[in-house]
Amino acid sequence: MKEWTRAERYKKITDHPEEYFVALAEKVDASAFRQHYHIQPHTGLLNDPNGFIHFDGKWHLFYQWFPMGPVHGLKHWYHVTSTDLVHWQDEGIGLLPDTAYDSHGAYSGSGFVKDGQLHIMYTGNVRSKEWERTPNQIVARMQADGSFEKFLPPAIQGIPEGYTDHFRDPKVWKVEDTYYAILGAQRTDETGTAVVYESADALSWKLKGELDIQLPDFGYMWECPDLFEIDGQMVLLFSPQGLEPEGDHYQNIFQTGYVIGKDFQLDSLDLENDGFHELDAGFDFYATQTAESPDGRRILTAWMGLPEMAYPTDREGWAHCLTLPRELGIRNGRLIQRPVRELEELRTSKSIAEEGTLKGKIAFEREGRNSYEMKLTLDLSEQAPVTVNLCEDDDQENRFSITIDPTTKKITIDRSACGIPFGEEYGTARSLRLEEMDQVSLHIFVDTSSIEIFVNDGEGTFTSRIFPNEGEKNISLESPEKTTFNLEIWELG
Ligand code: FRU
Incomplete structure (x- = not known):
């Protein structure tokens, strides 16, 4: 894979003069809060983990990245790889928002393998002159040099009937010969939900319907849904927005949590469960993504930060990092998280x-x-x-x-x-x-x-x-x- 120099990395982003980034990087390097063993951006802002997958002998992990400063600007995907979930190698920019279908940001998405090649599906965010938003769901294939070939026009263009422009974050999985994608969505009545698409070739997709988890009026938008199986049980992990604080729960601006279903029906998308549980009790945890390891473990990472909040390093030209990778399990009907053993x-x-x-x-x-x-x-x-x-x-x-x-x-x-x-x-x-x-x-x-x-x-x-x-x-x-x-x-x- 191509080694990116810092200058090349920055040149690809924008026609901003290189001096801008050199000065920004110097400011970041002088920060006393740089992490020692967490994934963090060289400059600018990191948010959601994306495209997390074990492929061809190594882990690929991307993250939402705005390189030019610690604000939620034009999002790129930054790419890192690892063989052990501990030591991460820089691969430079993964995905650029460089087409008419993702001109206002390459938003969150996931990785999957098709025909032995690493693919991603992500949300291309587009804004009109009037700042009206159109989300597109785009499939792309990784090339030998680490860049992505985008299949355009997008696999899913625009918004289906019944939903608003909050329609994003596809997470893809495969059952037998069929690909499925779950997306976070907002209905036109401004309630949050998750919808499922299916496809035989991962290129042309058909809307299957909404996932039914029996949580009526549960926030106004569900971000970053992720549906997977552990020990024969189905877990939906997602980040609902708009929950009110309740006792010790839901204290952060937005939450991340899950439901566990004993009996998931792919046909009806019915996931019977015993309610929503917050996944983490701390201050800064959001937009999780999981991937399966070759030995069958379900590994999770998350953004160690939250939207719409200021952080002390903003003034130092960077913001946020990812959590350590954690192994998920189920104990007494609840998800448990343990640091992966590789961290030793x-x-x-x-x-x-x-x-x-x-x-x-x-x-x-x-x-x-x-x-x-x-x-x-x-x-x-x-x-x-x-x-x-x-x-x-x-x-x-x-x-x-x-x-x-x-x-x-x-x-x-x-x-x-x-x-x-x-x-x-x-x-x-x-x-x-x-x-x-x-x-x-x-x-x-x-x-x-x-x-x-x-x-x-x-x-x-x-x-x-x-x-x-x-x-x-x-x-x-x-x-x-x-x-x-x-x-x-x-x-x-
Ligand atoms: C979650 C999120 C996603 C979106 C991305 C944009 O933090 O808002 O829904 O795809 O961030 O950066």
Whole structure:
């Protein structure tokens, strides 16, 4: 595959002078919040993961990308590849919005294999002079040099009767000889839904109908639907917009969650389920996409950010990153997420291994950067609350805290005293309630500007961006009563 130089990459985007991008890249490189082991844009804005697929011996992953600054501008797809889901190689621009059918953005879509070749289906966004939007669903085939040959006119042009211009994000899968695509849509009565198309050749598509998941009036638009099977059960994962906060739920501007169906009928598109469940309890998690690994695992990644929100790195010329890849599973009728086992390759050394009893506060001063993995198990049989502080400064004034309270069975994360504040209009704490809390395990990945917490081997997750100031990197544990703990930390390369 072609190696792209930074200059070539930028030249392809636009006729903007190269100096513009060199200056922008210098600004980004000077940012103190660049991640060490997450996928992030060289410049500008990243959003949804796209075209995620294992093909011909390696993983291909693309993401929504506006290169020229941290705003939702003209979207391209950026392309990275990996053999292990850990080390990612830059492949340069994947998809350019360079035709009359995607002139205002190559929006989200997915990857699939046809005739042994990698194909994608994505939404070409077009705006008229009056700014009226037409979405087109375009199929394209990857060439040897990594560029895409687009099959035009689009496979699905415009909007079918009954829907508005919010009609996008095709996710393709194949059953026997038939290709299916599920798209996020808005009905003309401004309610959200997902529609399914079918095709024999992945080029000419027929609208099959709406997926029936029995959730009436569930938001005004469903973005990024993804339908797949795990352990014989069908899962629809999607990002509905327009849900109101409800207790500890739906606290972010938009949500991502799922329904699980025991008995999915492709003919009727009927997916019986026991309701919608939020997938992540953190602050910054949206627009998931999954792919199947050669050994049959269902791997998920998501945008670690949200639309319509400002982030502290905006002023540094870049915004957002993707989550770590996670393996999905089903336990007790709910989706679980675990960091993929390949991530152990990131470990360089074990810096803390402590077993003991906690009463009061124990602090661990950390050398080096915020780039580590932590495993903590707590025996909570004494019913005492425990607080885990991360990114704490030497004066113990600033921190990101995780409080585990066996009396309420809630885990609460709080970023109100952590580094640069942002998104405070949506609150600074998030909670997750567990059924049982005699023992809790936390598996945490901290990078320069993010934290991903896996509770009880994936039963719950909290995914969040954080922007700690310099020196905010210590760890401490606190409890008013005796609590037995086991703590391990690995530095990550
Ligand atoms: C989700 C989304 C998708 C769309 C893309 C555009 O974040 O709004 O629905 O395809 O982003 O960047």
